Amino acid sequence: MMHPMVEAADRVLRVLQAFGPHERDVSLGDLAQRVGLPKSSVHRLLVTLVGHGFVERDPSTRRYRLGVRLFELGSTVIHERGLHSAAHPVLEELSASTGETCHLAILSGLEAVYVYKVDGNSSITMSSRVGGRAPCHATSIGKVLTAWVGEDVLRQLRGHRLRAYTDRTITSARALEAELARVREQGYALDLEELEEGLRCVAAPVRDGSGRVVAALGIAGPRRRFQDGHLDRVVPPVVQAAARLSRNLGYVEVGAVPAAV
The missing domain is CATH 3.30.450.40 (GAF domain)
Known part of the structure; x- marks a missing residue:
C-alpha cells in the first residue's frame, strides 16, 4: 500500500502525463478519464498545479494546458x-x-x-x-x-x-x-x-x-x-x-x- 504522500505525488504526475504531446489543451473530463480518478479529485490537483504554474487554465474555454513552469x-x-x-x-x-x-x-x-x-x-x-x-x-x-x-x-x-x-x-x-x-x-x-x-x-x-x-x-x-x-x-x-x-x-x-x- 502506498504512503499517502507518495500516492498524492503519483496522482500529480499521472495528471501531468495525461496531457497528450500534440494537444493544445484538454478538458477536465478528459483528464479525469485518462487518469482514472473522479473529476473532483482531478480538479483539486489541477487547482494546485495551476497555482504553481505547472498547468494553465483558459478561463474562456475552461480547458487546461501545460504551463511554462515545466x-x-x-x-x-x-x-x-x-x-x-x-x-x-x-x-x-x-x-x-x-x-x-x-x-x-x-x-x-x-x-x-x-x-x-x-x-x-x-x-x-x-x-x-x-x-x-x-x-x-x-x-x-x-x-x-x-x-x-x-x-x-x-x-x-x-x-x-x-x-x-x-x-x-x-x-x-x-x-x-x-x-x-x-x-x-x-x-x-x-x-x-x-x-x-x-x-x-x-x-x-x-x-x-x-x-x-x-x-x-x-x-x-x-x-x-x-x-x-x-x-x-x-x-x-x-x-x-x-x-x-x-x-x-x-x-x-x-x-x-x-x-x-
Missing part, C-alpha cells in the same frame, strides 16, 4: 539537448556577425517566453532574460509565434485587452490580425518600438520536422542602429538563421532538394 524546471535538460542545443551555434553566430542581442522564444498562452539569449557586444543591455515573458502583440517574436497558431489562440487574442506600451503598440484586434497576416506573407515580423521606446526588433519562425512553428528567433537593437536602411540588412540574416535552425530540427522546406548523403 520548462523552467526542465531547463537543465533543455540546455543539453533539443531546441536549446540546436539553437546555441545559430544564435551565437548571428550575434557575432551582427553585434546585436539575439533571442529564442516559445509561446505560452498569449505571451512569448524567452528560452535562450545571447547578448550582443554593444553597450546596450537588454532587460530580457531566459524564463522571462513578453506580450505577443507588442514584440516581433510574439507576432511570429501567434501568426501561425490555431484559431483558438486567435479567438483569445480578439477578446483580450491589448495593452499599449508605447504610442506605436498595436491595441486593436483588427489591426493585430492584419499585422499577423503581413507576418505570414513576408515570413518575418518587426517590432518598431512597440514594447519599449528606442528598441527595435526583427524575428522569424523556427519550424520542427513536421513544419509546425515551435519557436521564434529574433534580434534586438537600439533605434540608432536599427534605422530603416539597416533593418533591410538585418532581416535576411535573421530569416536565414531561423531557416538554418529549422533545418537542424528536421524541417525540410517544400520544394527544397535534400542534400546528398
